[in-house]
Amino acid sequence: MDIKAEMMKKATAAREASRKLGVLPTGVKNQALMAMAEALEKRGSLILNANEQDLEEARQKGLKRSYLDRLMLDETRISQMAEGLRQTAALPDPVCQGDYSTIRPNGLEIRRVRVPIGVIGIIYEARPNVTADAAGLCLKSGNAVILRGGSEAIRSNTVISSLLAKAAYENGIPEGALQFVEFTEREAVDEMTHLSGLLDVIIPRGGAGLIRHIIENSSVPVIQTGTGVCHTYVDETANLDMAVNIAVNAKTSHPSVCNAMETLLVHASVAEAFLPMLNEAMKAKQVELRGCERSRAICPDMAEAVEEDWSTEYGDLILSVKVVADLGEAIDHINRYNTGHSETIVTENLEHAHRFQREVDAAAVYVNASTRFTDGFEFGFGAEIGISTQKLHARGPMGLAELTSTKYLIYGEGQIRK
Secondary structure (H helix, E strand, O other): OOOHHHHHEEEEEEEHHHHHHOOOOOOHHHHHHHHHHHHHHHHHHHHHHHHHHHHHHHOOOOOOOOHHHHHOOOOOHHHHHHHHHHHHOOOOEEEEEEEEEEEEEOOOEEEEEEEEEEEEEEEEOOOOHHHHHHHHHHHHOOOEEEEOOOOHHHHHHHHHHHHHHHHHHHHHOOOOEEEEOOOOOOOHHHHOOOOOEOOOOOOEOOOHHHHHHHHOOOOOOOEEEOOOOOOOOEEEOHHHHHHHHHHHHHHHHOOOOOOEEEEEEEEEHHHHHHHHHHHHHHHOOOOEEEEEEEHHHOOOOOEEEHHHHHHHHOOOOOOEEEEOOHHHHHHHHHHHHOOEEEEEOOOOOOOHHHHHHOOOOOOOOEEOOOOHHHHHHHOOOOOOOOOOOOOOOOOEEOHHHHHHEEEEEEOOOOOOOO
């Protein structure tokens, strides 16, 4: 199989379809999304059978539990995928929405409207739900999409993408607008990253290694969706019971995802009261704690944290813990080690809350809430294409608006420039 030729073929078909899709009426796109959701639920058994084969192969390879959790689908997760598509259908269509207008002194009327980006490539690992989320968001925002999932989920993704494409095409989406790359070879990724002129942007979703490889090797523009070294800071004025609940949720509700907490910081004045509470709660959830010297003096059963821990995205039931002198040290630590994703402070002091939000450099900065809310579904976007940790074009959960660009429409009556 000539992978390069096949990738060119898919990209060319997507480019041709994108021109029709970009001007498709909202009602047609919404009808297609609803049909896609129904197809997932009606044919859920096919998806689960394929997913079980993927899981069995992953188990045989000895992949860690957090990876298996990302890969696993069940009826609830399929229903969530379908609900994401329905919520996307219910959202306003960003295409052709105006966000600026003016009339110049010479009479020129200038308007700025949102338009589709064109053809979007998504390269992702492990999570089959990304197939549905990405397809729905791209189609609703008028973009053709080329999906390249990881080899570990190839069976699941193949079934999901075929069901989605069939439902979409039967309900008015132009043929070729939803492409799935069946090749598991690394060559397919490398070819995809060099489809300049056919792909407008690539969005990688996965581990640090995948993202770094694409950023460093792509000739197609890349929107970076980063890893998540997320922090919770327990301030000197924090409600400690609230802090425990937030910390447990941020670490254990879904430890393999990018918005899970990886490091907890606690003010020295409340450390002796708070850390035993945290230790007990995390033990009950089978979380391994790795503490600094001051943390271990209070809770000697913590493992010793080393320098590498502060910058590690565990994606597992492991948490590093550090006692800090004050809010300033907490902010400095976060800005040194974080990945620009999500950070939270637990505090009853409004000034501390505002300073934390003002000075912490991250896409999402919380007060008295878990970092686990950094998610397109939770933010009301229907779903998300990823969490952008860069500062150009888009930052944070990327929904429909972030998948569009702008166009200026200028109306004149014969004006010429002098």
